[in-house]
Amino acid sequence: MGDPSIVKIVGQKNYAKLRSVKVLLVGAGGIGCELLKNLVLMEFGEIHVVDLDTIDLSNLNRQFLFRQRDIKQPKATTAVRAIQHVSNSKLVAYQSNIMDTEKFPLSWFSEFSLIFNALDNLEARRYVNQTAQFLHLPLLESGTAGFDGYIQPIIPGQTECFDCTTKETPKTFPVCTIRSTPSQPIHCIVWAKNFLFSQLFASSTSVATDEDLGTEDPQEIERIKQETNELHELQEYIKSGDNSCIPDIITKLFVSDIEKLLSIENLWKNREKPTPLHNFEISNQLNTDFSSVWTLQEQVNAFAEVTKKLMKRLATEKEIEFDKDDTDTLKFVATAANIRAYVFHLPVKSLFDVKQIAGNIIPAIATTNAIIAGLSSLASLRVLNLLKHIPPTDPKDLYMAFTAKASNISSNRYLSNSQLATPNPRCPVCSIARGVISLSTSALKSITLGELLDAIRTKYNYPGEVSLVDKSTQRLLADFDFDDLLGKSLSDMKLGQGSLLLVADERDDEEELKCSAEFYLQLDATGNKLRLPEIEVLSFKPQAMSPQEDEPDYILNGNGEIIIDEDNGDSRKRELEDASEPAAKMAKLDDDAIVLLD
């Protein structure tokens, strides 16, 4: 019979279907905990939860399945344990990285009817998106940041995928701004975190000669390189564990390096000159209030104290990574950034503020997570065709949904939606045909690369001029003028379970080319020597795609940011702003046109 409220929504017949559906939830953080609760209350037959992380104190305000006693416990297993007692669903938890191909081969994913993404980074989102494309599995992608949030249903082959729109990597700054001419507090924080801290405690790399330094001035380039190598020497100091060198470190960073900068006169023609930190003293007087702005003396004292502590830690830990929740690493970065800010006459920040910036933190809001998880679970019923009174879903009728601040449509409407676009023909992920090649272990040894390539050519009508790339390692295995490896066996080429092979038509000047195809190698225990998938590899007209075609006017970043494409979006944006119904793509953004979404 089942829970009467869910039966009312889906009907008795669909309820039986719902009970047999197996879904995958990736991420048991802010959205993940909410989603797991919803999916359990909806009585999905089986819910598998994957999360690689353990619980932090800072998660407890919104990840309501966790308690103080759970800190340092795995998120996935703890979430499942917390909800098990009210669950009518079979729950399975994994404390693992979803990108672990040994633990989660493609065949494992193929057991699910639907995947929910509740992730916080671009790499994992992309990986799941690609996997869903491989298996033609529907995916419900989601993210939130503060009051902003979105869900995007992705139906492979029918609606745009996560990678159909360009995803920008987070904002970066030119090296010369960070290393020579900071003009905002964030430049000092980036210097302290990404350059100083990582040089001294994480790893020692000198500046690569081809790194874009953002300056042409030979004197400045020379100084940046020299400074990096000198820092390498400081790292040796730090490793020695000798506390007496701390004043030398301060002198090097905030006096001699600054004096060297001052000697490059070009830099200061149109800028205020920095003031080196001459005559500093170190005392024991420490400020412990993380939300106040400390005096210069307090910054110097805290910098000396925490450097001493990190030197001691380094002796046992060998390498220390920056972590916003590790007070020592945060204090080092905050005080170093603030002393540099004093030197460059820039505003100084409290430790708490530096934590927000250095940890890329936008306060997570439990309500936004709950709304987005609610929308995602509701969308799942549509995607799976389980709603009682709604006719079978045409993917064209599915919508993305956004919470208020991410929408430009109406200032007094909290939720807005936008019809899903069709797949972008130039998408690097979903414009490629995909399938699974199964083969026996003995075939790996007996079949040569050339034989496999011939079989693929024949089956999918590829021409002679194709290239074959091992996508897992980005190795070129063959192309029209490189056939040296074709006589080698697949196992000689280290190809096997989980390898990804990309075949591409390499002909020039043809009116019509075959689309690329990507194959996943899967070992087959049933004795099949070699079986190629029954997939259709379409052709396309290369000249038909002009660079302007269908360019999206916004970018949804999985890391994630919503960014307006300034060059292309203007006219479209206007159109959207004028539109009243139906709500369309989001565009109302903060002043700097960036909204971060986890």
Ligand SMILES: Nc1ncnc2c1ncn2[C@@H]1O[C@H](COP(=O)(O)OP(=O)(O)OP(=O)(O)O)[C@@H](O)[C@H]1O
């Ligand atoms: N590759 C991955 N495999 C499995 N789980 C992942 C992977 N990448 C991220 N996650 C999980 O996705 C979840 C995202 O949740 P959320 O955005 O609330 O982040 P959080 O780490 O819990 O919080 P915060 O970043 O604010 O401290 C996290 O629990 C994280 O461990």
Ligand SMILES: [Zn+2]
């Ligand atoms: Zn795509």
